[in-house]
Amino acid sequence: MASVLIPVLYVFIVFGSLLAFSYLYRRRNARKVYEPYFPPHHERDVYFSLMQMSDPPAPESLLKAALVRRAMTDVTRIIRLREDKPALQNLLQKGSIGDDLWNSLLAAEKEMEAEILEVAAEANAYVEGWGSVIFQTATEMMHNEKMRSLVEQISSIRAEAERKYGKTALPKLAVEPTPSAPSSPQPSSAVSSTQSTPARPDTPSSTKSSNGLAPPSAGADSGTFSDSDRSVASSPSSPRSPSKSSKKSKKRK
Secondary structure (H helix, E strand, C coil): CCHHHHHHHHHHHHHHHHHHHHHHHHHHHHHHCCCCCCCCCCCHHHHHHCCCCCCCCCCCCHHHHEEEEEEEHHHHHHHHHHHHHHHHHHHHHHHHCCHHHHHHHHHHHHHHHHHHHHHHHHHHHHHCHHHHHHHHHHHHHHHHHHHHHHCHHHHHHHHHHHHHHCCCCCCCCCCCCCCCCCCCCCCCCHHHHHHHHHCCCCCCCCCCCCCCCCCCCCCHHHCCCHHHHHCCCCCCCCEEEECCHHHHHHHHH
């Protein structure tokens, strides 16, 4: 009997100690305050302070602008969480970082989820359907501000480069005119034919012959005939019809 009670008692002691340790560990972690992953949300505090103004109340346009600024900060933090989470997870698996940093990242993710839902609800309270596009507007404004800051830094970067490397004149680019396409030369045979054939002189119609009569026109040469020519052309001699002289010779015979 004693041999049976000792293993059972051992099992109860082991499992009881494990349960007590896990309970105390979870309770300690619940009480433990992790270091925040992000600094305090200044834009959210500004929006809440504007909302609490009552004498005089803040105008609606100012509240909308403060809400957009709040959404811009949220977009920046969301992008940073997406970039940092895979790297921190890889480092945690290798044992390079502790659990505190990973738990602070997870707490920041939960906080950002609640922040997104709150901002969307506030936007829909001002304009119906604005909550679905406010983060898109905030992203465009954030990229615009980054581009403007880069443009404003060009003069300072140029001055620093001139101070470091010396001022050098920018090279001038000489633009050469494009040559026109040469005209295609005519073949030698065409040139020789045009030179060998002289131009035809125009014959005026009012010229007269030496005897004082007008020369016949082209139409008379080609299309008009005399009376004798017309009679010959209209009655040609047929080979089948014998002439009168042949008939007389037959009668004499």
